[in-house]
Structure formats: structure tokens, C-alpha cells
Amino acid sequence: xxxxxxxxxxxxxxxxxxxxxxxxxxxxxxxxxxxxxxxxxxxxxxxxxxxxxxxxxxxxxxxxxxxxxxxxxxxxxxxxxxxxxxxxxxxxxxxxxxxxxxxxxxxxxxxxxxxxxxxxxxxxxxxxxxxxxxxxxxxxxxxxxxxxxxxxxxxxxxxxxxxxxxxxxxxxxxxxxxxxxxxxxxxxxxxxxxxxxxxxxxxxxxxxxxxxxxxxxxxxxxxxxxxxxxxxxxxxxxxxxxxxxxxxxxxxxxxxxxxxxxxxxxxxxxxxxxxxxxxxxxxxxxxxxxxxxxxxxxxxxxxxxxxxxxxxxxxxxxxxxxxxxxxxxxxxxxxxxxxxxxxxxxxxxxxxxxxxxxxxxxxxxxxxxxxxxxxxxxxxxxxxxxxxxxxxxxxxxxxxxxxxxxxxx
Amino acid sequence: xxxxxxxxxxxxxxxxxxxxxxxxxxxxxxxxxxxxxxxxxxxxxxxxxxxxxxxxxxxxxxxxxxxxxxxxxxxxxxxxxxxxxxxxxxxxxxxxxxxxxxxxxxxxxxxxxxxxxxxxxxxxxxxxxxxxxxxxxxxxxxxxxxxxxxxxxxxxxxxxxxxxxxxxxxxxxxxxxxxxxxxxxxxxxxxxxxxxxxxxxxxxxxxxxxxxxxxxxxxxxxxxxxxxxxx
Numbered sequence: 073x074x075x076x077x078x079x080x081x082x083x084x085x086x087x088x089x090x091x092x093x094x095x096x097x098x099x100x101x102x103x104x105x106x107x108x109x110x111x112x113x114x115x116x117x118x119x120x121x122x123x124x125x126x127x128x129x130x131x132x133x134x135x136x137x138x139x140x141x142x143x144x145x146x147x148x149x150x151x152x153x154x155x156x157x158x159x160x161x162x163x164x165x166x167x168x169x170x171x172x173x174x175x176x177x178x179x180x181x182x183x184x185x186x187x188x189x190x191x192x193x194x195x196x197x198x199x200x201x202x203x204x205x206x207x208x209x210x211x212x213x214x215x216x217x218x219x220x221x222x223x224x225x226x227x228x229x230x231x232x233x234x235x236x237x238x239x240x241x242x243x244x245x246x247x248x249x250x251x252x253x254x255x256x257x258x259x260x261x262x263x264x265x266x267x268x269x270x271x272x273x274x275x276x277x278x279x280x281x282x283x284x285x286x287x288x289x290x291x292x293x294x295x296x297x298x299x300x301x302x303x304x305x306x307x308x309x310x311x312x313x314x315x316x317x318x319x320x321x322x323x324x325x326x327x328x329x330x331x332x333x334x335x336x337x338x339x340x341x342x343x344x345x346x347x348x349x350x351x352x353x354x355x356x357x358x359x360x361x362x363x364x365x366x367x368x369x370x371x372x373x374x375x376x377x378x379x380x381x382x383x384x385x386x387x388x389x390x391x392x393x394x395x396x397x398x399x400x401x402x403x404x405x406x407x408x409x410x411x412x413x414x415x416x417x418x419x420x421x422x423x424x425x426x427x428x429x430x431x432x433x434x435x436x437x438x439x440x441x442x443x444x445x446x447x448x449x450x451x452x453x454x455x456x457x458x459x460x461x462x463x464x465x466x467x468x469x470x471x472x473x474x475x476x477x478x479x480x481x
Numbered sequence: 482x483x484x485x486x487x488x489x490x491x492x493x494x495x496x497x498x499x500x501x502x503x504x505x506x507x508x509x510x511x512x513x514x515x516x517x518x519x520x521x522x523x524x525x526x527x528x529x530x531x532x533x534x535x536x537x538x539x540x541x542x543x544x545x546x547x548x549x550x551x552x553x554x555x556x557x558x559x560x561x562x563x564x565x566x567x568x569x570x571x572x573x574x575x576x577x578x579x580x581x582x583x584x585x586x587x588x589x590x591x592x593x594x595x596x597x598x599x600x601x602x603x604x605x606x607x608x609x610x611x612x613x614x615x616x617x618x619x620x621x622x623x624x625x626x627x628x629x630x631x632x633x634x635x636x637x638x639x640x641x642x643x644x645x646x647x648x649x650x651x652x653x654x655x656x657x658x659x660x661x662x663x664x665x666x667x668x669x670x671x672x673x674x675x676x677x678x679x680x681x682x683x684x685x686x687x688x689x690x691x692x693x694x695x696x697x698x699x700x701x702x703x704x705x706x707x708x709x710x711x712x
Contacts, residue, residue, distance in 0.1 A: 096594055099587075100580075103582035107581075384578070384581075387572075387580075389563065390566065391591065391595075392568070393563070393595065394563050395559075473539040474534050477539075
């Protein structure tokens, strides 16, 4: 009778469930996720590695394009229309400067020397004295600039290059010429910085005059021609008219001894990147394949987990829980696992990127994990969590209570 | 006779086994009185579990009328049936069917999540019920930390925590030793006699029929006898 009285006194139960499930969902998702600890831990490990690999590969792609994306659309590069391997006469500079819309003009010549061994490759350019005027994103203090200009053999190196080889001011850099035969000595007169961390500062610049003097002296014994440059770099007064200015420059040299081809610096750099487009596409594809593989692994984990609990889901249905709620339980468990794995993957991406950069011997001078990449990693982890639960959730939705209760867990 | 809570008229149910149609229930007519304790007996394959599933609203008949407390549940949609079950039916299974990741208290609280009770009330109610079934000192124990008899008592607590109209039990002592089975049957009898709960129980155990006040025998899908128990 005591039991009867108590039950009657507490018999008020409304017919409509309310949304008081969040604690239950969190608790059961956590506990169910770790019912098979080894399986779940391996899935989380796989997810973490996959998300990490995805992040690193995306960063490789970003790094590959970094020179192009950090290049300006307000700077024009003029080269020989036939090919980049053919030079242009240096006197073109004054004619380019006279083109309407052009502001400043500098020039550069690829040197291609070897520092100690070929593996130590870094870009070296012989440049005009005003080169830094068209590159405000390379910052060199005034005293170093004066010091550089006053030294015929003077060179400036970027911060990334200086850090890579521990170059300091007044160090002597010896390069073995490849295009320009001989042993060349340069004195470091300054270390320039990038205006922000995305700027690539892995290059060395030295005086074109120094190179040209050597070429003049060698011109009788080699095929090298003095007074030529590889490219002219000009800034335009209004970036919106860069295309018009480019055409005007090329029109000037249309019938000259060396017709020119002018494009924005960004297009010029993208031209180099385009040469390795297939490699980039392969890397991009691999990064997505990794995500698809881990999606399959995760989906298998969820399918097994749900199949093992068919009787529990059937019991919950018998108790009155609706199919939508049970499907949501499956989704929350899957997303929970994906968030743990994805979170670990995202957390170790930054340190791994640093180690990757070190291990690849600074092939990528700028190897920064962008916020976009982290966002993509997060998106992938969420997507894996949701997609992996999709079919198991449908199966739970469709469980027949009678059949499910007969299932032996 | 008191008011019937369950009224079954010409109930038929068939299953497909491959391409073969197996007629499990062949026109059952049955009335169960409110506050009654009915034992369904019969050999394996006689259709007693199928009949229990239909009464509990987890399966639907092919033909016939099935009315519980005046409501024809065979006409309800899946969602309406789920809601009806949560408010009106308490389930007791042979293998307890407790959630292994939940403690005894959380298992009992589970059906209350579908109610409007707040967390404190749910907890309080679950604890009281567990104390009533003699498991007040096992609140935080997980099912695998409890004996079979204790697990079945947790399952009974879960079945009655929502104060259902009807309790259905499918072989509740089938997996228990003699003593535990006796404890469980006594508890069911108390629920019936003290709390006035209507209980329908499928069993193979002759001794289990002693706690029932009506024994229904089925064979090959047909009701062959319906007699008052001699308890």
C-alpha cells in the first residue's frame, strides 16, 4: 500500500517531452564513444593524423603559391617576349620610364651561383641601385643601404636567408658562378626584413654594375653579353590601369631588337607556379583522399558501434524515445569523436609545420599555417563526424523494435 | 468482472519467413481486467511474445482490434505509439535490457527524460523507486556490477518509475536463479496488489503463474484456455 500511495502522489507526468536531453546526450555520447577504448582511440589517432596531414598538405600548397600571392598587382615585370632566358638591353629602362603611367623602374638579372654545394640553393639577383625603391615590402635601414651602395661587392640578404646560413653583416659569401663562370665574392652589407611575415626573404641582392663589369671583361671569351638584364620591374601610378600600361610598354618595343612581354608581377610569379601545377593538383588530391579515407574508417567505427547496440536502441524505442532522438544520439557521438581527433590534429599542426619546414631544409621559406587552413581542418573534422554518422543514424532510425529486442548484443 | 483495460478482438498477426507466410496469431479474443495480473503461457512459437508485443504497442496487428484503456492503439502512428508507450507502458525484459553505460539510478531515470519533470525531481523519484525495490545502496552501480536479480529489480524500477497503466514482462525470471526469480515475482505481486498495477507477463515458469490471478494458455497462435489462477 505504501508503494501505491507514493506512486499515485507522484503520478503527474505530462505527455510532451521537453528538450532536457543535453546532459543525457553529452553523458551517453562520452561513455558510448569510449566503450571500446582501443577502437575509439585508434579512430581518434587516425583522425588526428589525417587532419594533421590535410593541414600540412594545404600549407604546402599555400607555401607553393606564397611568392605569387604576396607578389604585387601594382608592379609590372617586363621580359623578353621570346623567352625569359633571353635578356633585354639595359637601355630599355629609360624608355620604359617614359611610358605614360609608369612611376619607377628597376631591373634585375638572375645570377644562379652555388653556395658551397648545390643543395644550398637560394635565389641571387644582380639588381639596379634603386631596386628596393620598387620593393617597399623589403625593409633595409638607411645606414645599411648607404653602406651597400658604397661597396662594389656589397650584397644584402633577406632575414630568412640570413637565419638559414647564419649570415651576418661583413661576412663574405663566396659563390661559384654557373651562368657567369668564376668564383664570386660578396660582402654582406645588410639584412633586409619583410614588411610582414608572409613576405619571402630568402634572396640575395647585389649590384648589377659588379656583374656587368665582369661580363664586359669576359665578353670576348664567352657568349655572355654585357649591358643586358633579365627583367625590368616597374611600379605604376595607378594599379587599376596596370593592363593598359603593360600594353603601352610592349608597344614601345614591338619593332625593336628585343620585343618585350609585360605582365603584373603576380601573373609573372604564377607563371612559374603553373609549371608545377600538376604536382600541386596531386598534393591537393592526396589531401582530400586522406580525408575520404578517414571518413571511411570513422563510418566503419560508427557502423560497428551502432550495430553492437541495436538492442539498446530498440529498448530506448520501446521506452518511448523517438527515432529522431536516437539518430541525434548517433550523430552526437560521431561528432564528439571527430572533434577530439580533429582538435588534436589541429593542435599539433603548428608544431608539426615547424618541424616539417626544418626537415625539408627550408624548401619553403614561408611555411605558415593560415587561419583558412585551420578553418578547413575544422570543417573537415565536422564533415567527417556528420557524414560518418549518416548511414548508422538512418539504420537506428529504421530499427524495428521487435527485431531489435531479439538481437543479441 | 472489473472493467477490462485490455480488449482484444479477433487479433491476427503474420510474419514472412522468406517467401513463406507464418501466421503467428490466429484470431485471438481476450480481455484483461484493470488491476489484473495475467500470465501468458504456452510452448515456444505459440505466439505469446508476439501477443505481448502487440499489447505493449511495439508491434502492430494485421487484423483485429486492440484497445487499451479505451484507445485503439493499432490505429496510432509510430510517433504517437512511442508517446503512448512512454506514458502508459512499463517494460520488463528477460535479459533486463539496461543501458550498460548508465548507473542504476540513471537507468531508472531514463524514461523520465520524456516527462516534464525537472532534473531534481527525476533524480529524487528514481532514488525513491530504487529504494523501494531494495537497491537504495546500489544507485551508482553500473549493470555489470550488479547480479542478475538486482539488474532485473533495476529494470522493474525503470518500468514503474513513470507510473504506467500497464506493465508488460517478457520472461522476467527466465535468466534468474530460483531465489532471485522468487524475489522478482514477489516484487511484481506487490506492484499488482499494493499499487494496483495491471501486469501481463509471458512465462514458461509454472511457479510464476502462482503470483498471477489469471493464466492464459496459447498454442499455435490460438488461445486454448483462459483460467483464473489458484493462487
